[in-house]
Amino acid sequence: MSLSVMILEKEGGLAQTEFLEPSRKGYCLSCLDAVKTLQETGRFGEAQNELEDALRESENWREMAVACLLLGELFNKWGAASPSYTIAIMEKGAIYANRAVQLWQIARDEKLFEENPEDMDHLSSALYWKALNLASVAGLGGCERWTVLEALQAATEAAEQMSAMEDKKHSASEVKARRDFVEGIIVFCRAKALEGNHVSPTDFSDCYHQDTKDEVNFLRHQCLELFISAQEILSAGKQTMCDQNIKATTMIAVTYRLLGEREKAISWSEKEVQGRLQLHGEWNPRTQLAKRNLSMLKGITDEDEIEEDCCKLFSFESARSIKSEEITWSLDPFKLSSTWRMNCLLKIFLLTGVVKEFQIEEDKLIKFLQKVRKSYHDENPFHNWYHAWSVTHCAFMLMKETAIGKILGMKEKLAVLIACLTHDLSHPGVNSDFLIKSASPIALQFPFSNVLEQMHWDEARSLFEEGRETNFLSHVQEELRAEILEMVHQGILATDMQIHKQIVNSLSNRRDSLADFEEDDMTLLSDKAMTVYDATSPADRLELFKAVVHCADLSGQVMEAPVAYSFGRAVLEEFHQQAQREKMENLQESAFMKNLHE
Numbered sequence: 244m245s246l247s248v249m250i251l252e253k254e255g256g257l258a259q260t261e262f263l264e265p266s267r268k269g270y271c272l273s274c275l276d277a278v279k280t281l282q283e284t285g286r287f288g289e290a291q292n293e294l295e296d297a298l299r300e301s302e303n304w305r306e307m308a309v310a311c312l313l314l315g316e317l318f319n320k321w322g323a324a325s326p327s328y329t330i331a332i333m334e335k336g337a338i339y340a341n342r343a344v345q346l347w348q349i350a351r352d353e354k355l356f357e358e359n360p361e362d363m364d365h366l367s368s369a370l371y372w373k374a375l376n377l378a379s380v381a382g383l384g385g386c387e388r389w390t391v392l393e394a395l396q397a398a399t400e401a402a403e404q405m406s407a408m409e410d411k412k413h414s415a416s417e418v419k420a421r422r423d424f425v426e427g428i429i430v431f432c433r434a435k436a437l438e439g440n441h442v443s444p445t446d447f448s449d450c451y452h453q454d455t456k457d458e459v460n461f462l463r464h465q466c467l468e469l470f471i472s473a474q475e476i477l478s479a480g481k482q483t484m485c486d487q488n489i490k491a492t493t494m495i496a497v498t499y500r501l502l503g504e505r506e507k508a509i510s511w512s513e514k515e516v517q518g519r520l521q522l523h524g525e526w527n528p529r530t531q532l533a534k535r536n537l538s539m540l541k542g543i544t545d546e547d548e549i550e551e552d553c554c555k556l557f558s559f560e561s562a563r564s565i566k567s568e569e570i571t572w573s574l575d576p577f578k579l580s581s582t583w584r585m586n587c588l589l590k591i592f593l594l595t596g597v598v599k600e601f602q603i604e605e606d607k608l609i610k611f612l613q614k615v616r617k618s619y620h621d622e623n624p625f626h627n628w629y630h631a632w633s634v635t636h637c638a639f640m641l642m643k644e645t646a647i648g649k650i651l652g653m654k655e656k657l658a659v660l661i662a663c664l665t666h667d668l669s670h671p672g673v674n675s676d677f678l679i680k681s682a683s684p685i686a687l688q689f690p691f692s693n694v695l696e697q698m699h700w701d702e703a704r705s706l707f708e709e710g711r712e713t714n715f716l717s718h719v720q721e722e723l724r725a726e727i728l729e730m731v732h733q734g735i736l737a738t739d740m741q742i743h744k745q746i747v748n749s750l751s752n753r754r755d756s757l758a759d760f761e762e763d764d765m766t767l768l769s770d771k772a773m774t775v776y777d778a779t780s781p782a783d784r785l786e787l788f789k790a791v792v793h794c795a796d797l798s799g800q801v802m803e804a805p806v807a808y809s810f811g812r813a814v815l816e817e818f819h820q821q822a823q824r825e826k827m828e829n830l831q832e833s834a835f836m837k838n839l840h841e
């Protein structure tokens with residue numbers, strides 16, 4: 244690696260640094276290219292190892308400075324590709340970029356290079372990343388090394404030095420675009436620090452409003468103007484987006500979203516997704532994040548519509564107009580509108596017969612479903628509302644089309660639907676093991692090996708507390724309600740993979756006990772199942788009930804190919820993100836979650 248940095252130095256360019264990209268096309272150095280690839284596929288931890296090795300092995304100040312610069316850039320991208328920026332990542336990024344700046348500045352003062360264009364480019368690039376990383380540190384509330392105010396001050400100075408250097412070299416408009424973008428980020432992060440109550444408006448000599456909310460709003464409009472200005476300059480006369488343009492586009496979308504202007508946020512978000520698809524490809528972590536943000540934005544809009552216009556869009560009337568034949572195995576949750584998905588659930592409750600059987604209050608069931616939907620985190624690649632919806636859909640299809648529906652009673656059927664809907668409620672996107680290793684507050688609250696399932700159940704149970712508008716079982720006789728909820732509890736615990744083997748064994752034993760047992764995995768789905776499960780036995784029904792919830796939870800991969808593929812990718816992505824966090828937070832790494840992009 245050290246050698247590569249040296250070669251790089253001789254060839255005189257940083258193939259990877261996007262900031263320098265326009266003038267650096269054509270440099271393709273194997274090792275840095277490898278780092279670039281690692282970074283583009285989201286394998287930031289591996290890229291970090293490569294670069295830190297290079298830094299350790301560097302033989303002169305220039306090699307060191309280049310490695311630091313690349314690390315400053317790497318951590319910025321790592322932070323930006325994570326669902327939430329973390330101070331640990333941004334602080335490292337700021338420290339490395341700052342070191343790179345110091346090394347080039349010392350070298351310049353010592354006259355180790357005389358206005359050498361490559362060194363000048365590198366220095367201005369290091370200043371760029373220093374400004375961005377320090378602004379992010381400020382936005383996150385500062386760190387041990389820099390308080391919010393110090394970080395903002397240092398970011399502003401770096402941005403000024405960068406502009407001053409570039410004035411000599413680049414065209415005036417390019418310089419302006421870059422300066423506007425960096426300034427926009429600094430203003431944006433100042434607003435973020437204010438909003439997080441890390442500072443107050445009066446901490447700044449140049450505050451415009453005393454009230455935090457007013458000031459934040461004012462700053463957001465100010466940075467929006469800067470981002471738009473940068474974006475317009477960068478787009479002028481160009482057909483395709485460059486990296487810098489995408490960054491500005493992203494920030495415009497984000498700022499509009501924060502300002503509550505959803506339509507504009509969606510339209511800019513769409514531009515971002517298009518640009519990232521063109522420039523980075525489908526599976527680049529930033530493309531994925533952009534897509535998730537866009538669907539979240541659209542989802543939020545739809546949900547708001549639902550709330551505002553609840554009677555018209557999401558209602559039993561609409562649900563009743565769905566034909567039962569419309570609910571088939573081949574429904575693709577990713578292609579359905581969010582309103583249809585919700586109405587489909589109501590239809591499922593109707594078709595199962597539980598609404599009539601338990602005289603479920605329609606208003607409360609609607610409130611329950613809305614609350615459940617909102618409790619899933621859209622930012623999780625896998626454990627989100629699509630998954631919960633799909634699990635419920637699968638369990639319904641099993642009950643509708645196989646002997647299972649003839650064996651389970653109404654209580655079990657209702658419990659299946661509730662358990663499937665709530666089985667991953669408020670899932671944090673990491674597994675129980677991670678929560679325990681990182682001593683998360685959730686793990687302290689539920690000190691069991693199945694932390695998550697305990698938490699999901701706790702959340703589910705709270706929806707049925709007395710007086711809650713989501714408690715659609717409030718009028719059901721107490722003993723019966725307790726029985727149903729206990730079954731829901733058992734169902735949620737049955738989604739714990741630790742009991743996977745136990746459930747598979749229970750199914751195999753039942754199948755093997757069939758008189759005319761055939762080597763056919765589908766046997767239990769035929770009416771033969773009715774001869775091995777006693778529909779009058781509560782224990783048999785409970786066993787089958789748990790198997791249904793467990794199997795539905797794992798059903799993503801038996802759906803039609805596009806759906807199976809989407810769920811498969813999503814689960815890998817979520818594991819991959821956990822592996823990255825384990826690395827960042829120095830936790831023992833989960834072997835099965837590593838290297839999933841290979």
Ligand SMILES: [Zn+2]
Nearest residue numbers: 666667738796
């Ligand atoms: Zn699940």
